[in-house]
Every structure is written in structure tokens, then in C-alpha cells.
Amino acid sequence: MxxxxxxxxxxVGTLLLAAAGPARAQETDTERQAARDVLQKMAALEKSLDVPGIVNKLTAADPGRDAVVARAHELMTTELLALADDITTHPEIGFQEKRSVAALADYLRKHDFTVQVGVAGLDTAFIARYNRNNGAPNLGVIVEYDALRGTKGAFHGDQHSAQGPVGIAAAVAMAEWLTKTHSPGSVTVFGTPGEEMMPPNAKTVMTKAGVFNGMDILVRSHSTSATSRPAPGFGTCxxxxxxxxxxxxxxxxxxxxxxxxxxxxxxxxxxxxxxxxxxxxxxxxxxxxxxxxxxxxxxxxxxxxxxxxxxxxxxxxxxxxxxxxxxxxxxxxxxxxxxxxxxxxxxxxxRDGISVATLSEVGFAYMKKYGATNVLPDPGKPQGYEETGSVSREIPGLGFTSQSSYAPNHTYEMLADATKEVGHHGFTVDAEAMTALLYDFATHPEYREAVHKEFTGIQALFAEYLTDLEKVYKTPNVPDPQ
Ligand SMILES: [Zn+2]
Missing domain, CATH: 3.30.70.360 (Alpha-Beta Plaits)
Structure with missing residues (x-):
């Protein structure tokens, strides 16, 4: 019922908004008025960072990066696309993803990771730490694997089935590179169950348990019918x-x-x-x-x-x-x-999450470089890289979204595309772009500083915005009846 x-x-409000031009986090006149000062300060912050300059510098020729990206590509084409297909064809709904988690954990163990399955009281959450971790920067990869609850049973109409393989390709390629080059850095893969379900909010539970503590960056991929990236700021889909x-x-x-x-x-x-x-x-x-x-x-x-x-x-x-x-x-x-x-x-x-241009514009440039299709030219609404906002407002990161289907999310058509060329291509592009971004983050201290400056700047402005909103949403005084 x-x-x-x-x-x-x-x-009516939604239609007006759609006609209003570039995507903004503020959806109402009240919010836009409350955010005016904050948005001006955010524009100044963004200008001071020279993001186009950062993109040009990082995406220029770099044989070291190309080698790591080639390794991620190789892992995808030789083993991990097959693993994605396997999970796609064995769907499990949120908090019951036992078989999927076992397959991902097995693969990680074979590639020199120690995997703890069952984290923060969630049976199908996991943490996989590379055995040769060597201090900061701490690179974190979030992967999901739950299927949708459909009337005909579980199905991967949102292609979470590929997120594990994509994230693992980037994690293994980076981990091997850190060891080979004796570079400082660590790689951790976080398996987060039940994206499509609450209660509980798995990522919020894991955040509260301190699971992501110490990460300097978190990345994740997600299926989409159009390659895109968010504008910098705070917001949610x-x-x-x-x-x-x-x-x-x-x-x-x-x-x-x-x-x-x-x-x-x-x-x-x-x-x-x-x-x-x-x-x-x-x-x-x-x-x-x-x-x-x-x-x-x-x-x-x-x-x-x-x-x-x-x-x-x-x-x-x-x-x-x-x-x-x-x-x-x-x-x-x-x-x-x-x-x-x-x-x-x-x-x-x-809740609202935080997105930063220093990560999203570099990641977007790499998605294009590696052949992403159906590319949306303008940034979308600011939003975090995960659905709860609880992680993305604490730790900077990026969600990679290169086209992996011709159909909208949560459809049987998107499920079918997961095992076809459009899906395999999109997943491979995500893995390559994710690897390139992690490589840049690990190898350029001044880039890490820029990301930190932007992220903490937006965090402070977000707090200021929330304080401003408290002032405009006063409740009326209702006296006791005489
Ligand atoms: Zn999803």
C-alpha cells in the first residue's frame, strides 16, 4: 500500500530551476540569498587555485604515469572485466553481498593485500590494506557491489558490479608502483555494502566507526549514461x-x-x-x-x-x-x-557532500584522455563522491563517472550494457583515469597542498553557509492561547 x-x-520549482542556467547547489531563492557571500568567497578561492593550470601541468607527458595506467588497463582487460561480468551475473542485494565480497577479497589477497571482511558491524563491509604500505600519502579506494531490489529479483541495473574491479585495478597498479619505485605512500580498498539501502547508511556507520580515518584522498567510480564531473562546492544529487x-x-x-x-x-x-x-x-x-x-x-x-x-x-x-x-x-x-x-x-x-575542482577537473581531463564517450561539457551540480555526504564532507575525493551505458540508471538496459562493449569501455576508462589521478596525487606534493587548500576552504564556507541558513529559517512565535 x-x-x-x-x-x-x-x-513548477524544478522546471524553473532547469531553465536557470549552470547547475547550482542552491535550489531556492532563500538558499541563494543566504549563500551569496559564501559563493563569492568560493569563486575567489577557486580563482586563486588556477585549476586550469594544474590540469595542464598534471596531464602533460609523464612516462611514469603512463606505465602505471597501462598496468591498470592490462589488469582490466586480462582479468578484472571478467570479474565484473561474473559479479554482474550473480547479483546480490545490499548487506547480502557475500559471494561478491569473497570474489573481490580473493583477488586482493592474491595481489598482496590483507583483507578484513566484516567491518564496523557490517558483515559485507571490508578493508583491504596493501601489505607493503609505506606511510603517507594515504590513497583510499571505495568500492560497492550491491544489486538493486527488483520485482523479478536482484539485478545490477546500476552496475555496482563493476565498481570493485575498477577500484581494484587502480589500487593494485598503484600499490605495485609504490613498491617498485620505493615511493612513500599507502593503498587501502574499502568495501562499502548496501549503497541502495538504508538502514543502515553503511558509509555513515563506517565513518562513525573511524574506518576512513587517515585517508588523504578517496576515489570511487559509478555507472552513468553521460561522462561528467561536479562543479566545486557542496551539494547532493x-x-x-x-x-x-x-x-x-x-x-x-x-x-x-x-x-x-x-x-x-x-x-x-x-x-x-x-x-x-x-x-x-x-x-x-x-x-x-x-x-x-x-x-x-x-x-x-x-x-x-x-x-x-x-x-x-x-x-x-x-x-x-x-x-x-x-x-x-x-x-x-x-x-x-x-x-x-x-x-x-x-x-x-x-546530506550534502563536498566536491573540489582540483580533483574533479583533473579526473575529468583523464577520462577524456582515455576515451570517455558522451562527454557533458559543463560541470554538473556540486556533490560529494558518495551518496551519504558523511564521508565526502570529511575527506577530499572524486567519483569517476565515464559513460558505461546508453540507458538511464536503475534499468534492465543498463544491466545489459554492463557486459557489453559500452560498459567494458566505460569501466576501463574509469580505472585508467582513477589510476592517473592517484598517481598524480602520490607524486606531486604541491598538488596535494592545492587539494587540501581547496577542500578545507570549501569545508569552512559550507559551515558558514549552514550558519547563515540558521538565521533565515526562524520559526514564528506562537503565543499561549489567552
Ligand atoms: Zn548506485
């Missing part, structure tokens, strides 16, 4: 999200003498209607979408347990707090008015 709550205003479950308890009774019980399903239904009734008091960009996951077992028994699962979204996390409070209060009111009780579980959250 599904019940969606939307306003037509949301759609799909708004800030709170995942919240509302579980109502009542008391059972015969439905013909329902006054002897308390109906938990009525509590859930009131929750939905209470949210609808306060729509006008919530800013129109909010998206509040829920479904009823439990609604009773039989029509002649008063349901004594019912549950609703919500994703509550707003473009920024500051106003999102107010929206979520509205929904929580709608649930409490629903319980009070129906004589039931409600348990509120804030089980997950996705």
Missing part, C-alpha cells in the same frame, strides 16, 4: 534526506467490537492525513513520501501494530530539521488522537 504526498508547486520509520502499537479486538481494542492502522492513516493538512505551512520544495509497510493481518481483527516508512527531503539540511519535526509531530498527534502509541526511528540520513 502506497500513499504519496506531493505538491504541484514542487514540479537528490536533496538532503531523513529516513524515518513510524511504528504504531494498539490493542487487538474483534472488529465488530473494536472499542475493546485500539487500532494501530488508524494511527498510521492519521499520520498521512495530518501531514497533508499542514502542507501549506511547510516550504513547497519539501518532498515527503511514505508508504505503509505494515497495516494489520486480517480484516476481522483490529490491527495492534502498523508501520509507515518515510523519506523526508529538503534541498538543505537546516530547514529539513523543521520538516522532519512536522512529520514527527504529525505521528505523535496521530497516536494521541487514536489512543495508540508510536515509536519514531530516525534510521538514516543523506
Amino acid at each position: 502506497t500513499h504519496r504526498i506531493l505538491t504541484s508547486l514542487t514540479l 537528490c536533496m538532503n534526506i531523513d529516513g524515518v520509520k513510524y511504528t504504531f502499537s494498539g490493542a487487538p479486538a474483534h472488529q465488530l467490537t473494536a472499542w475493546n481494542g485500539r487500532n494501530a492502522l488508524e494511527g498510521v492513516i492519521h499520520l498521512f492525513t495530518n501531514v497533508d493538512s499542514v502542507r501549506a505551512s511547510i516550504r513547497p520544495e519539501a518532498r515527503i513520501e511514505g508508504n505503509i509497510t505494515e497495516g494489520g493481518a486480517a480484516p476481522n481483527v483490529v490491527p495492534d501494530r502498523a508501520q509507515a516508512d518515510f523519506y523526508i527531503r529538503y534541498p538543505d539540511e537546516v530547514y529539513l530539521r523543521q520538516v522532519t519535526e512536522f512529520v514527527d509531530n504529525a505521528a505523535k498527534a496521530a497516536a494521541l488522537s487514536t489512543g495508540t502509541k508510536v515509536k519514531i526511528d530516525h534510521y538514516g540520513q543523506n
Whole structure:
């Protein structure tokens, strides 16, 4: 049973935004006004870095880089594309990716990594450390492997099946190079389960457990139908999200003498209607979408347990707090008015992440250099390299996205493309570009300094922006009735 709550205003807002020119993180007039100073300072920061100069310098001829990239290419074509195909054809949904993790861990062990499977309380998370790690810079690679939950069973319609092989090609090529050249540096591969699922937010859990501590850079790849890179700044693809479950308890009774019980399903239904009734008091960009996951077992028994699962979204996390409070209060009111009780579980959250041009423009130049197709000329919206924002707001990094399908994400067509030329080509380009960027990061101290300067600068500006938003989202004073 599904019940969606939307306003037509949301759609109008989205259309206006699409016509407004270059992609911006700020989606509302209020946000744009609050961000004015911060965006000016960010433009000055970007100008001071001379990113085009950095790109030109790093992507110039370098036989050392070419050799490492050639090794990553060789690993992909001789072994790792086959491993990607194997995982593609054996899909496992989030937190059940045992076979996929075993295959990736086996490969890493054979290439001189020590692998710990089961990390931060997550059975299918892993950390693989190169056995000859030699201090900083600490290069980290994030890989995912969960399939989508489809009506016909699990399927790799988002091509996470290739992320492990892509990341491992770059990790092994760089690890071998560090050893061969006696260069300082370390390589760690992080297996992060369940990208498509929460709870829990695997990356947030892993961040809180300190799993990524000490990394100087994190890279990751992801399938796409168009080669792109984000603009520098803070933002997210799909708004800030709170995942919240509302579980109502009542008391059972015969439905013909329902006054002897308390109906938990009525509590859930009131929750939905209470949210609808306060729509006008919530800013129109909010998206509040829920479904009823439990609604009773039989029509002649008063349901004594019912549950609703919500994703509550707003473009920024500051106003999102107010929206979520509205929904929580709608649930409490629903319980009070129906004589039931409600348990509120804030089980997950996705937040803005940080993207930096010093990494994204260099990575983008390499994707083009190695033959990426369907290249979008302009940078997209600022966004982190992972979906939760919890990692990308703490550690600089980049997600590599060269075209690996002709179809949109989460489709059977994208699944089919994973084992075809378009998929194999895109995955190989991602592996090569990822390797080249890690090589540059490891070999150029002044580049690391530029990345650090940009990242910490944007972190500070992001904090300033959030403080500015706190000032504009004041709640009205509601006096006690006389
Ligand atoms: Zn995905």
C-alpha cells in the first residue's frame, strides 16, 4: 500500500530551476540569498587555485604515469572485466553481498593485500590494506557491489558490479608502483555494502566507526549514461534526506467490537492525513513520501501494530530539521488522537557532500584522455563522491563517472550494457583515469597542498553557509492561547 504526498508547486520549482542556467547547489531563492557571500568567497578561492593550470601541468607527458595506467588497463582487460561480468551475473542485494565480497577479497589477497571482511558491524563491509604500505600519502579506494531490489529479483541495473574491479585495478597498479619505485605512500580498498539501502547508511556507520580515518584522498567510480564531473562546492544529487520509520502499537479486538481494542492502522492513516493538512505551512520544495509497510493481518481483527516508512527531503539540511519535526509531530498527534502509541526511528540520513575542482577537473581531463564517450561539457551540480555526504564532507575525493551505458540508471538496459562493449569501455576508462589521478596525487606534493587548500576552504564556507541558513529559517512565535 502506497500513499504519496506531493505538491504541484514542487514540479513548477524544478522546471524553473532547469531553465536557470549552470547547475547550482542552491535550489531556492532563500538558499541563494543566504549563500551569496559564501559563493563569492568560493569563486575567489577557486580563482586563486588556477585549476586550469594544474590540469595542464598534471596531464602533460609523464612516462611514469603512463606505465602505471597501462598496468591498470592490462589488469582490466586480462582479468578484472571478467570479474565484473561474473559479479554482474550473480547479483546480490545490499548487506547480502557475500559471494561478491569473497570474489573481490580473493583477488586482493592474491595481489598482496590483507583483507578484513566484516567491518564496523557490517558483515559485507571490508578493508583491504596493501601489505607493503609505506606511510603517507594515504590513497583510499571505495568500492560497492550491491544489486538493486527488483520485482523479478536482484539485478545490477546500476552496475555496482563493476565498481570493485575498477577500484581494484587502480589500487593494485598503484600499490605495485609504490613498491617498485620505493615511493612513500599507502593503498587501502574499502568495501562499502548496501549503497541502495538504508538502514543502515553503511558509509555513515563506517565513518562513525573511524574506518576512513587517515585517508588523504578517496576515489570511487559509478555507472552513468553521460561522462561528467561536479562543479566545486557542496551539494547532493537528490536533496538532503531523513529516513524515518513510524511504528504504531494498539490493542487487538474483534472488529465488530473494536472499542475493546485500539487500532494501530488508524494511527498510521492519521499520520498521512495530518501531514497533508499542514502542507501549506511547510516550504513547497519539501518532498515527503511514505508508504505503509505494515497495516494489520486480517480484516476481522483490529490491527495492534502498523508501520509507515518515510523519506523526508529538503534541498538543505537546516530547514529539513523543521520538516522532519512536522512529520514527527504529525505521528505523535496521530497516536494521541487514536489512543495508540508510536515509536519514531530516525534510521538514516543523506546530506550534502563536498566536491573540489582540483580533483574533479583533473579526473575529468583523464577520462577524456582515455576515451570517455558522451562527454557533458559543463560541470554538473556540486556533490560529494558518495551518496551519504558523511564521508565526502570529511575527506577530499572524486567519483569517476565515464559513460558505461546508453540507458538511464536503475534499468534492465543498463544491466545489459554492463557486459557489453559500452560498459567494458566505460569501466576501463574509469580505472585508467582513477589510476592517473592517484598517481598524480602520490607524486606531486604541491598538488596535494592545492587539494587540501581547496577542500578545507570549501569545508569552512559550507559551515558558514549552514550558519547563515540558521538565521533565515526562524520559526514564528506562537503565543499561549489567552
Ligand atoms: Zn548506485
